Amino acid sequence: MNAARTFLALASLVPAPAFSSTPLEEIYLSSDIHTNVPGAGGGDSIASDDAITIHRNSTGISDSVLFLGALDRSDVDAFHAADACGPALFSVSSTVEIGGVVMRPADVFQSDGGKALDALAVQVADGVGLDAVSRVPGTCDLVVSFDATVELDGAVFRPDDLVRFAGGVFNLFRAGPGSGNIDAVHVLDTGSVLASFSSPTPALGFAFSDQDIVEQTAAGRPWSLAFEPAAIDASWEPADTDAVFAVRAPIPGDLRWSRADIDVLEGQGSVNLIIDRVGPNEGPVSVSWTTVDGTATSGIDFGGASGSAAFSDGQASGTVPITLFDDGVVDGDKVFFVDLVQASNGAQVINPSRVTVRIRDDEDFLFADGFES
Numbered sequence: 001m002n003a004a005r006t007f008l009a010l011a012s013l014v015p016a017p018a019f020s021s022t023p024l025e026e027i028y029l030s031s032d033i034h035t036n037v038p039g040a041g042g043g044d045s046i047a048s049d050d051a052i053t054i055h056r057n058s059t060g061i062s063d064s065v066l067f068l069g070a071l072d073r074s075d076v077d078a079f080h081a082a083d084a085c086g087p088a089l090f091s092v093s094s095t096v097e098i099g100g101v102v103m104r105p106a107d108v109f110q111s112d113g114g115k116a117l118d119a120l121a122v123q124v125a126d127g128v129g130l131d132a133v134s135r136v137p138g139t140c141d142l143v144v145s146f147d148a149t150v151e152l153d154g155a156v157f158r159p160d161d162l163v164r165f166a167g168g169v170f171n172l173f174r175a176g177p178g179s180g181n182i183d184a185v186h187v188l189d190t191g192s193v194l195a196s197f198s199s200p201t202p203a204l205g206f207a208f209s210d211q212d213i214v215e216q217t218a219a220g221r222p223w224s225l226a227f228e229p230a231a232i233d234a235s236w237e238p239a240d241t242d243a244v245f246a247v248r249a250p251i252p253g254d255l256r257w258s259r260a261d262i263d264v265l266e267g268q269g270s271v272n273l274i275i276d277r278v279g280p281n282e283g284p285v286s287v288s289w290t291t292v293d294g295t296a297t298s299g300i301d302f303g304g305a306s307g308s309a310a311f312s313d314g315q316a317s318g319t320v321p322i323t324l325f326d327d328g329v330v331d332g333d334k335v336f337f338v339d340l341v342q343a344s345n346g347a348q349v350i351n352p353s354r355v356t357v358r359i360r361d362d363e364d365f366l367f368a369d370g371f372e373s
Contacts, residue, residue, distance in 0.1 A: 028244065032049055033239050034046055035233060039063070044233070045064055047062075050068065051065060067088060074096040076090060077242050078242070080245055084137075087110045088111040089110060090133075091106070101113060105129035105130060108130065108144065117130075117165055122170070129147040132183060132185035132195070144162075159176075160176025160177055161175055162187075177201060178203050182198075183196045183198045184243045190217075193215065194244055195214055196242075209230070210240045211229045211230060211239045211241045212227070213227040213246075249346075253278055253281045253282070254279055254349070255347055255348070255350070256278060257275060257338075259352070259355060260354070262356070264357060265360050266327070266360065272321050273319065275318045275319070276317055278350070281315060281316050286309060286311065286343070287343040288342050289320055289339060290341055293336055294335040296336040302336055303322060322338065333361055338355050339353060340354075
């Protein structure tokens with residue numbers, strides 16, 4: 001594609017969509033050049049291309065960590081932090097000796113000194129490099145991306161594909177968009193994939209830079225912008241992002257009534273209304289609620305009130321108690337409502353957000369004075 005056509009293709013892309021739905025608390029990055037990172041107290045420090053920048057979105061503060069020490073004539077090309085599956089993982093841009101172990105560009109090196117993937121032992125062609133590495137949460141399988149098209153175990157993998165390595169065998173983990181070159185990847189426990197591409201990739205359908213982090217929530221779904229490293233410091237503008245790892249924020253879930261309608265007897269004294277916490281229930285949340293009169297009147301037929309229901313981390317349901325009054329009069333069924341108003345800590349109120357409480361009149365006989373037997 002010539003320069004004019006390249007310009008037209010890029011100009012026709014729509015602006016990047018809103019930031020991804022996965023909130024990130026921390027993001028670990030490595031770039032192919034030295035960058036500035038803002039430290040505590042307002043000062044800046046230099047992050048080298050063999051370091052990992054740890055950026056905290058809540059504070060805007062970053063740290064630069066040399067996990068492997070200073071590398072001579074090489075830099076970190078891929079990184080996955082230590083997790084429940086094992087020690088931290090690295091790949092480097094050129095052959096280098098680390099702790100007495102010779103690391104080649106397609107090897108995956110563990111921070112404990114061993115290799116999680118020995119490229120020569122599994123017939124990765126000499127000259128092929130590894131651009132990205134992650135683990136699949138739960139199974140702990142490796143996910144990698146190569147810098148060139150490779151044929152392994154009878155399958156052909158492109159530079160935009162994510163490749164699973166498990167049991168000594170390579171297979172496709174997630175097909176790429178059909179063009180481009182993945183430079184960094186992290187598979188989240190939600191199933192989302194965070195990635196960086198080595199250059200703008202029109203197949204993604206929106207404009208982004210080669211330092212940006214994009215997200216795909218599931219195979220075949222659209223990509224969206226997840227994080228712009230240039231927000232850390234303008235020195236990231238000319239950089240390529242070589243490695244990414246993220247710590248996502250808790251996903252609080254959604255809150256709703258377990259039922260939209262409920263029948264009660266006026267003589268039963270009270271009713272407990274159930275709130276369901278739908279989806280992930282990570283972290284503490286609360287939701288405010290309030291009663292609303294209908295044909296039933298607060299203070300006469302029920303105890304009008306408002307309040308807040310609190311949920312602890314992992315708690316999937318809660319109750320709201322409402323007092324009922326028995327007036328002793330045959331006056332028919334009546335209704336009132338209780339609304340969920342607003343949730344905290346990123347949780348959302350979803351339907352049914354209103355429960356209709358129908359008070360069944362339990363009087364069935366009138367004396368002349370209008371009262372029950």
